[in-house]
Amino acid sequence: MEKNIIKFPENFLWGGATAANQCEGAYLEDGKGLSVSDFVTGGSRDIPRKFCTEIKEEYFYPSHMAVDHYHHFKEDVALFGEMGFKCYRLSINWARIFPNGDDEEPNEAGLKYYDDLFDELHKYGIEPLVTLSHYEMPWKLTEKYNGFQSRKTIDCFVKYAVTCFKRYKDKVKYWLTFNEINVTTQTSYGTYISAGVLSETDRAKKEPFPIDEMYVSSQMTYEALHHQFVASALAVQEGLKINPDFLIGCMICRIGLYPHTPNPKDVLACQKKEHLTHDLCGDVMVRGEYPSFAYSYFREIGINTDFITEEDKKILREGTVNFYTFSYYMSNCVTVDPTVEKVGGNMVGGARNPYLRMSEWGWQTDPDGLRYVLNLIHDRYPHIPLMVVENGLGGNDQADEAGNIHDEARIEYLREHITCLKQAIGDGVPLIGYTSWGPLDLVSVSTGEMHKRYGYIFVERYDDGTGDFARHRKDSFAWYQKVIASNGEDLL
């Protein structure tokens, strides 16, 4: 019954999503400056990536060559076109446009690269959706100003955003300011890659050290996050002056959260985590003000909120986003019981849910959680459209003897999640699009690995830095092509 009635809307934005630092490579080409991600070494599920303020010859830095999308973009876009993409979410590498972050003039070669990429996309009828900062702010902003610790970086971001809005106003309609802005508060590594902030101690270390040993205080973290909010709100205001038709969104890393038991203590702990992990950022960016639970939390952990000025409050009110986007891979349970089995996850871990299976990297697969999260978001922000801009399954795909890659587990994962998207649409959620993560294999952000692959397109690039970057279609390629051609009707 449900199957026949509920349909994806016409013009639904089907596609895929990438980030420049995870796919482009060419890390110093055509005038690009170093970016924060260029300082993070490779790692694995068991061995953390490392960081220090110097790039060392003896270490492998996956972003430096990534999967060489910079030189393969025409081939990659042609493959996206063949799959029938309606939309491609990509990020502009800020340091290609302003190599030092605070340059007087933008780098023309960097601007031209994205012009060419957008033109190529339009050739295939693919709508670009552009993230302005996806874990790749110019390193010099960290070096000089400690990233968003300083208000100076707000000005640099706004200048960069305005440069892009003006240059691409007729080529790009959909924009996101910061990828997963809430990741700034999740771990100290998150504060670094998202906001460019380091503690004095970490800055002084001369040898690469594990990213899970990075430490930034909560005071610095929330100040930096606030400066990102202000930068985003100013960019929204400027963007809408340049082209009132722009849709400029927030992008939040969402994890389905459930109380581990009906114990009211677990329920309250879960509610608090939902508020602090997801709603704090969403409320500031969509509603234009900090929610009261944020101020309670700041008091609880002793944060001095003088950095939230009256002028800033006005900027936040006047710079709200006009659509809400998010990533969703998995869910976790929340409990006050420290003895329960723990599981990892996308940035934050939690308690094991016995009803769910796990990926090879220990992320719990939960398609119903996606429907639940979509409804939660719509209930909270009923006036704006939503888009899922990341979702997918990282797997260690291998070619068989004939060279074919049978990624059945990925197809199953995507089929289940797309089914739940449809159900959420049936629930009344105004969903405008879906871009799955990593349509071509790319570098994993958490582990720095290549073999945690998400793509429909296999890229011959391996963890030891070998591989000739050749592209091959996996089984999921033809499957997703069919899904798009049928507008989500044919999921078999």
Ligand code: BG6
């Ligand atoms: C999201 C990020 O958190 O998850 C992406 O926006 C990232 O940049 C994706 O790649 C998947 O995570 P991972 O660690 O498997 O690469």
